[in-house]
Amino acid sequence: MVNLVLVSHSEKLAAGLKELLAEMAPDTPVLVAAGLEDGSIGTDATRIEETLNTLDDDGVVLTDIGSATMNTELALELYSGERTVRFIDAPLVEGAFLAAVLSGQSKSVDEIEDGLKKEFSK
Amino acid sequence: MKLTTEQLRSALIKAAEQIEQHKDELTDLDREIGDGDHGINMSRGFQAVQKTLEEHGEYEDLGALSKEVGMTLIKTVGGASGPLYGTAFVKFAGAFKGKTEVEGAALADAFHEATEGIKSRGKSEFGQKTMVDIWTPFQEALSQEGDLKAAIDQALADTKARIATKGRASYFGEATEGVQDPGSLSSALLLGEIAEVLHG
Numbered sequence: 565m566v567n568l569v570l571v572s573h574s575e576k577l578a579a580g581l582k583e584l585l586a587e588m589a590p591d592t593p594v595l596v597a598a599g600l601e602d603g604s605i606g607t608d609a610t611r612i613e614e615t616l617n618t619l620d621d622d623g624v625v626l627t628d629i630g631s632a633t634m635n636t637e638l639a640l641e642l643y644s645g646e647r648t649v650r651f652i653d654a655p656l657v658e659g660a661f662l663a664a665v666l667s668g669q670s671k672s673v674d675e676i677e678d679g680l681k682k683e684f685s686k
Numbered sequence: 687m688k689l690t691t692e693q694l695r696s697a698l699i700k701a702a703e704q705i706e707q708h709k710d711e712l713t714d715l716d717r718e719i720g721d722g723d724h725g726i727n728m729s730r731g732f733q734a735v736q737k738t739l740e741e742h743g744e745y746e747d748l749g750a751l752s753k754e755v756g757m758t759l760i761k762t763v764g765g766a767s768g769p770l771y772g773t774a775f776v777k778f779a780g781a782f783k784g785k786t787e788v789e790g791a792a793l794a795d796a797f798h799e800a801t802e803g804i805k806s807r808g809k810s811e812f813g814q815k816t817m818v819d820i821w822t823p824f825q826e827a828l829s830q831e832g833d834l835k836a837a838i839d840q841a842l843a844d845t846k847a848r849i850a851t852k853g854r855a856s857y858f859g860e861a862t863e864g865v866q867d868p869g870s871l872s873s874a875l876l877l878g879e880i881a882e883v884l885h886g
Contacts, residue, residue, distance in 0.1 A: 600764055606723075609760050609769055609772070630766055631765055631766035631768070634807055
């Protein structure tokens with residue numbers, strides 16, 4: 565099952581979203597790479613990369629604002645694992661809902677990306 | 687103009703001191719048109735760079751030095767500046783690989799690659815009131831072997847007058863006109879120290 569990785573500046577925001585997703589798609593693995601090491605607000609490419617190294621299947625990554633995306637793209641460049649991992653440019657909350665549901669339906673990374681693009685490129 | 691490994695190391699240590707001295711100013715500017723953490727982030731990152739460079743001593747070449755600086759910045763700066771400055775130095779690492787000194791077109795090309803790296807990472811262009819507004823004129827002056835310090839001063843004045851259209855500052859719209867962009871200022875501090883060693 566495709567893993568969903570939530571990258572946010574705020575650990576609380578990502579944790580809250582993860583809680584929401586568990587109601588919609590309880591089986592979808594959701595990983596959180598949010599905040600800085602000391603719990604403060606921010607995003608960190610090395611922390612994101614460490615999270616990518618714990619994927620148990622392919623993954624899609626969703627981000628909140630600005631530097632979350634930059635750090636994600638950097639983490640994907642640094643990532644040397646075997647999984648197919650893709651950043652999808654979509655609103656974090658709505659995108660995560662759709663991605664979690666699609667993953668729960670055993671869709672692939674490509675299918676999840678297509679689904680989100682269709683929904684959010686309007 | 688020629689850049690040696692030891693010159694770059696010493697310029698970066700001086701840049702760290704400059705950033706430390708301007709820490710509050712960078713944070714105050716960022717508080718006005720951003721999220722108020724630029725000085726703190728840059729200070730944390732460049733203090734880490736300074737410590738690493740001082741402890742390591744001489745590097746075998748410019749590539750190894752740039753790579754260590756890039757990875758240190760990525761790990762420690764945070765915010766948007768971490769990946770942006772980190773990417774610039776990772777690009778330097780590629781361009782400087784195995785070289786102990788670089789001059790002329792090769793030097794200008796390395797700065798061109800770093801600038802393109804920043805633009806591509808931030809999906810930004812010249813003229814949006816970001817650090818690109820400093821890196822671009824600096825790199826152009828370098829390719830013409832022009833006056834680098836004059837180019838930086840002019841670029842700082844130009845970007846200050848602009849309205850931000852990229853990054854968090856763009857949410858502040860017209861309120862950004864006449865306020866210095868903190869990323870431009872930190873870039874000017876860094877590139878100013880590099881200009882210093884290049885002009886000799």
